[in-house]
Amino acid sequence: MSATAHMLALAMDQGTSLPPAQPRSSLWLYGQSVTLVSLFLQARQDAECTCRVSHTDRQRLVRARDRLLEDLGKAPSLSELARESGLSQPKLTRGFRQLFSNSVYGVFQQMRMIQARSRLMSGEESVMRIASDLGYANASHFATAFRKQFGINPSMLKNGGRGKSLGAG
CATH class of the missing domain: 1.10.10.60 (Homeodomain-like)
Known part of the structure; x- marks a missing residue:
């Protein structure tokens, strides 16, 4: 995100940063601006998502994921995984979506x-x-x-x- 912002700043300061033979088009500037905004929104969404999971729950969810992936030939049941991790089933499934951006089975x-x-x-x-x-x-x-x-x-x-x-x- 900072690299895109830096390029935008350089492009907008055409007098000192870019040779006159290489001016940036308004379409390029618009595209870079949209990229910057989307990167910012994505970073904010990711930060919000993981902030809703407490440190303790995050540790439990990581342990649950490790247990889930121990044997790729057979997944533990959701109730078994929840019990072993010390989380309720709804908290386990919600936490997986928030922290790993996927369902437990996913x-x-x-x-x-x-x-x-x-x-x-x-x-x-x-x-x-x-x-x-x-x-x-x-x-x-x-x-x-x-x-x-x-x-x-x-x-x-x-x-x-x-x-x-x-x-x-």
Whole structure:
């Protein structure tokens, strides 16, 4: 955000910072202004979101997330996770959304898919083996979840897609 603000300040001070041959267009200035405002609003939203979670609850939520991700083949139940973390179920689910910007299951599922992608890219295991290790009894359910997350079938990644860059979806 500060880099965008700095560039805007330099561009607006055309007399000293920019050579006369490179004036900034009003469209460029408008675009940078919109970027700056959006970055500011995003930073403020993120700050507000985590501020509503107390320090103690934040620690409990991090512990709950660590427990959730211990075994990517089987997620603990929501009631078990809440009990072990010392939070009520509503506070646990609300806290996950506030702190991790995802549901409890969403955090679990995202990490499973990241693990699956990593293992597929290593090329040493079958799709079925990875699906089974990650708790999928049915390979087609795994393929559907993988395709939803990354936009391609897991077999495509296994069969030569190693050079492709896949985002987090």
